[in-house]
Amino acid sequence: MNAPLNHPLPLLDLDVLRTFVAIAETGSFTLAANAVFRTPSAVSMQIKKLEDILGRSVFMRDARSVSLTQDGEMLLGYARRILALNREAVSKFIIPDISGVVRLGSPDDYGERVLPNVLKRFAQSHPSVAVDVVIDQSSNLRRRLAERQLDITLFTVCRNIPPEAEVLLTEPIVWGGAKGGCAHMREPLPLSIWEDGCAWRADALEALGRDGRDYRIAYMSAHTAGQRSAILSDLAIAPFPKSFIGDDIVALGPKEGLPELSNYSLAMIVAHDASAPVKAAADHIRATFELFRETGRF
Template structure:
């Protein structure tokens, strides 16, 4: 009697742990095991063990470890896209069953330089977890946003500390970042005398910090271009017509940070504040949490 051949069963593929993927994404986005460890509340050594096991599971090296940072290998870049999608799907599934149902509207004010960096991520995450909440965004100057908050016209406001007329005792500091001199990479604006500057109008904290530093250093300058938003200042820099003070994370190719050899004085740090209305509801608090978490991931 013939015996039926044994049916070969495919070997089950390993499952990727969402906790490990969250650590992987944090390292990839911050470029540092130490910064990522602060974000996911683990030690750097614990993250290192997680990544080692993940690399063994996939049979690929995911990071190139350099002296002061880590960067993704081509395989790591591929995994980053999958990881973000898996984490989003996991968040949506869990939220569908466990997250409280929030409704209503949150009126959110932000300066353009801050909002342009965090709004895409904040709004995307918030919309996935609380799709029934409408977010109305207003972009404006910090002092004007504060006035609208105090009038009850806004629920949540981001503002730059140090702006003229802005109270020193208002708000929660959610982000601190170095202010740097920026110009066109390989440009000649820095070599002109007096030094041409692209600035915001009177009252801007960056403007006051930059002019005070130049005055203290005894350097001659002229304000060549004025714009209320960063895109206007960046246009003058891209045309190599001026230099400007910008947050370090806003300086991207073809702009470059003008280092110590440029002969310009240091500018120090600037701070971003978060302010809430006294009548803010639960939806505002949840959105504020997303804002804080996004800034934390930028460190």
């Protein structure tokens, strides 16, 4: 039976729904608080308000994790649709009607880990802009940009950062090995790397040369997924960014008899004559890495 007109159903607050979705996606009240620019206590109060309105629990909480209840799973679909519809409606009035094509270049590793989230959010806020993505080696991407085949490119570099580049992230390179593996004990040292032009390769080989350590190329892959396979099978070790370490891949170093590696930077270059869509895409990329620096999550 429908509710009487003089007793309308309560309205769900968009800010509360945004917080709810952030918690569901990050699995953490603290990370969600950073993402929505609120304190953890304020986020907890929002969720309590939401659960009071619905008369249902939307999260199961314990000391280590947060997960959705069955009702929370149902609400998540509605919340995403409501927020998407709100963005679409508001954008028709207050966001300039930007349309066009953005040609974006990225190394494989960040193309796999970061770009899906960037492009998803960008498509939501700029539905009239098409993004064409090229995944390639950093040296090739910089050449493509110079030849005006790209409008924006991300690339990795260990030193000699071009003056026109904007550094998005700097972190250590470490040796990645299988948890409990022994590949790093073998002689010559088996490596998984890619061809010349890879910043991580150059740094790793220089370090091994300084250390006088014999090595052999046991596995070659242009894709981090392939390198992960080589590591997890204990076929080889590979130079990896510290943020890529996790699960069954551990960081190795001097304690395991391996030379310490340098830092590397992920940088971005935007074409000097960038169009409005290109500038908007660059802003989205910057915002993604600002969030990563604050929360440690993409």
